[in-house]
Amino acid sequence: MQTRGLPLYFYCPVPRPKRFASLALPVSQNCRLTLMYEAFFGLKEKPFRMTPDTRYFYPSAKHTNALNHMVYAIEERRGFVVITGEIGSGKTTLSRVLFQKLDASTQTAIIRNTQLSAKDLVASTLDELEIPYRPSNSKAFLIGRLNEYLIEQLRDGNNVVLLIDEAQNLKPSVLEEVRMLSNLETETEKLIQIILMGQPELKSKLWLKELTQLRQRVTLHYHLCALDSEETMKYVTHRLHVAGANGSVIFSPSALPKVYEHSQGVPRLINGLCDRALLTGYVNESKIIGPEIIDEVACELPALMQAPNHPHVTSDR
């Protein structure tokens, strides 16, 4: 193996029991390697981070549809929208893209911590909208403050959006409080537009008998599915491009279908797989990631086995 002038620690006599070396390295060395693979592939930064970074947003037809549903519901003051989606499909990313898209006449509140009581929910909404209150104030008082604020905003020609991410974790009693908030309205207008966003369990939760009233208020529901095979390829190429790829092939044409096969088009799983594949390519001095690297990495990443409908998942696992 040539050293390409890289630090010696890459070439320590580390046992290499597997065909590809990266995952056999001790964790500390693995971390140092990940810091350096960008330069090897001519990238400015790592293309497949796990964070919901909007710079990397790939507007697939599904993500665009979900976004359009939300924008429409907000602009038309439709009141109550539910967006569900598979784990890691891009819901939180979408929420950030949405908030960037809204203009200054829309006041926004986003709640991401859903382990809260009904009063905490109202208090968090006030915090987000910068409405002052005292912690000792009752929940009814807080709702009154919110109502006054919403009427002021309507008078000023503004709209107000409350987005609750991870809403599948809300207790039914808290979801019932969300319904009460959605009742804040004038005779003709909804004062607050509420978007509940969550994993598929949210849908089943909304079917609880005690939440019938809430369910009946949902005016729009969109379910975000995983990407299909073509979208997965475009997604990978898009992220590489944003990370500074200069157009030269990094993932071979036969590797990309493998990425889809192992991830089933779930963006978080695609990211995990591609990040590891780049690391492995770097360790093996392979500028082009071929299908065999994807297969190898997929076998070594247990989390990937959680992909929905993964061909290697059997019912008794």
Ligand SMILES: Nc1ncnc2c1ncn2[C@@H]1O[C@H](COP(=O)(O)OP(=O)(O)OP(=O)(O)O)[C@@H](O)[C@H]1O
């Ligand atoms: N359309 C997209 N464009 C670019 N990256 C995306 C897209 N969708 C998802 N991702 C990436 O996939 C990863 C997971 O996305 P995100 O956290 O938004 O998923 P999620 O649906 O909110 O997951 P969870 O169900 O765990 O809350 C992130 O790294 C994110 O950047």
Ligand SMILES: [Mg+2]
């Ligand atoms: Mg999320």
